Amino acid sequence: MDLSIDLCGIRLKSPLIVGSGPISYGAEGMIRAFNHGAGAVVTKTIRDQAADNPFPHIALSDAKSLVNAEKWSDFPARQWIDQEIPRAKAAGVVVIGSIGYTPEAVDHWICDVDRAGADMIELVSYREETIREMVVRAKRLTDKPVFVKISPNWPDAVSAAIDTLRLGVDGITAMDSLGPVLRIDIKTGRPMLGGAHGEGWLSGAAIKPIALSYVAEIAAKTDKPIIGLGGVMNAEDAVEMMMAGASAVGVCSYPIIRGTKALGTLNKKIISLAEKLGFSSLSEISGYSQPYLRSGENSTKFSFSYNPDICTECGRCVTVCPYEARSMVGRQMNLDRSMCRYCGLCVTACPTGALSRSEVTG
Ligand SMILES: Cc1cc2nc3c(=O)[nH]c(=O)nc-3n(C[C@H](O)[C@H](O)[C@H](O)COP(=O)(O)O)c2cc1C
Known part of the structure; x- marks a missing residue:
């Protein structure tokens, strides 16, 4: 399967876009990520x-999620324009220049970032009120495609995204990290991060369902491209993000936690998973779930199927049943139908797929 995609007329060798963060601290990190497989x-x-970042400013929150109090770039804008972007471009990187967080910053830097060679621009703001004005100014000053990165911390991120699309934005990145959040090191009682009050922002697996929901809602209202960014930590997540409506898949915590080399592995796994699921192109996957999400009512009656050949007798299905409807004696699976409320949790908890759902028709 061909992994390349078209994003606003630019051919990317992979749908994976490394989001703004520590991997893209400068040209060196950007080149490394690109050479390991980022589109x-x-x-x-x-x-x-x-x-000027607080110390420390990144910590694992769980095995697949991070908290961070890292601010924007610690390089001056001039350095990006004179050195980092031209170096990344000379090495062949497809560069998206991120500019934040005010309309004035757009006025000051967008023309130079464009001239330095950025292929696209991404506008980001902590405050929803400023994003529309940032877009108006950006569209006046550059002909390069402009994306708006929405934040789950805005009061109404979906409406803001739709407004900016009306103002001519070429695509949406959904989404930024979520906050404020807090983690405490119980050995010292101190916050894990050195930011204001020890607070920071959450990223990685923990935020994926939020990002998916934004992607799906925005995709239902536009045909413009969406970079689905938030919590993609494996090929299954990437496919899920595309099914929700993403045309490209953003990753920030993934290459931090797994290393940039893992981008190549993720590319390969996306291809084999897509083929296993019966797709012949990535464009078939993008928005695949939209008809189900638009239909209004997704409640379908189901019955359980059980395959004892692949059951490991781990007992997860029994443990997670809030109603004590399940019991197991060896590989004999019992279900007390009078207690079962068909919540479906046991199926999602089964690690091997031995327990599955089948739709009941009629
Ligand atoms: C340590 C760290 C620093 C980040 N810095 C920026 C930044 O400077 N600008 C920005 O727009 N987003 C920044 N982000 C947010 C990411 O680009 C991304 O939106 C968020 O992490 C969700 O994606 P993920 O779950 O794949 O990490 C940062 C994220 C992390 C973890």
């Missing part, structure tokens, strides 16, 4: 002053 890389966010 494009978003620069760390460029703004008027270089960031």
